[in-house]
Amino acid sequence: MSLRRAVAVPFRTKGRERLTQSEFVVALSLDRDWFSPEQAKRLVDVAATEGLLNRSGEGLAVTFDPHDVAVPDGFEPDDDVLRQRSTFERALGTLVDAGIEKQEAVAGINRLQADLGVTVEAAAVVYARREGVQISDVADRALAELGES
Numbered sequence: 510m511s512l513r514r515a516v517a518v519p520f521r522t523k524g525r526e527r528l529t530q531s532e533f534v535v536a537l538s539l540d541r542d543w544f545s546p547e548q549a550k551r552l553v554d555v556a557a558t559e560g561l562l563n564r565s566g567e568g569l570a571v572t573f574d575p576h577d578v579a580v581p582d583g584f585e586p587d588d589d590v591l592r593q594r595s596t597f598e599r600a601l602g603t604l605v606d607a608g609i610e611k612q613e614a615v616a617g618i619n620r621l622q623a624d625l626g627v628t629v630e631a632a633a634v635v636y637a638r639r640e641g642v643q644i645s646d647v648a649d650r651a652l653a654e655l656g657e658s
Contacts, residue, residue: 515543515586516556517575527570543586551591558593560646600633600647607642 519536520526528536530553537549544552553569556562563570594602604614614636622632630647637644 511584511586512552512556512559512590513561513573513578514580514584515552515590516561516571517573517578518580518584520571520575521578521580526575527568529567530564530569531567533569544591548588548591555591555593559599596630596647596650597633599650600630600637600644603644603647604633604637604640604642607640609640609642 515537518541519528519533522536522540523532530550533553534546534549537544537552538546543549553562553564557564561572563572601611601614601618605611618629618632618636621627621636622629625632625635627635630650634644634648637647
């Protein structure tokens with residue numbers, strides 16, 4: 510996932526698991542020239558929502574080991590990483606990252622949604638659990654959204 514890669518790069522470059530937001534923004538905007546400073550700040554928001562970064566004051570802590578993320582030579586993230594993903598998109602992304610074909614996952618989720626009469630997000634969580642894919646953060650978000658309905 511390119512969002513995870515984009516988040517990992519500044520931490521890998523600095524060799525730390527905590528950076529200030531300013532260091533993170535400078536790494537993505539000035540050092541790498543991937544984003545404008547405003548876009549880099551937006552990336553912080555998206556990554557925090559996705560659970561990839563934890564904020565504490567001006568500090569950012571990565572929630573995964575950035576050295577475990579493969580970053581190919583010449584990697585450059587596209588603007589899609591700046592878009593907030595829906596709960597369903599997050600669940601589907603997790604399934605694809607786990608090695609399940611996207612088309613297969615969507616078909617299975619759609620069948621479950623029709624069979625169980627639940628939201629697509631709930632069906633995605635059930636599908637993932639049946640496939641043995643851990644998506645508890647997405648499940649928590651889907652449950653919260655059900656409470657808002």
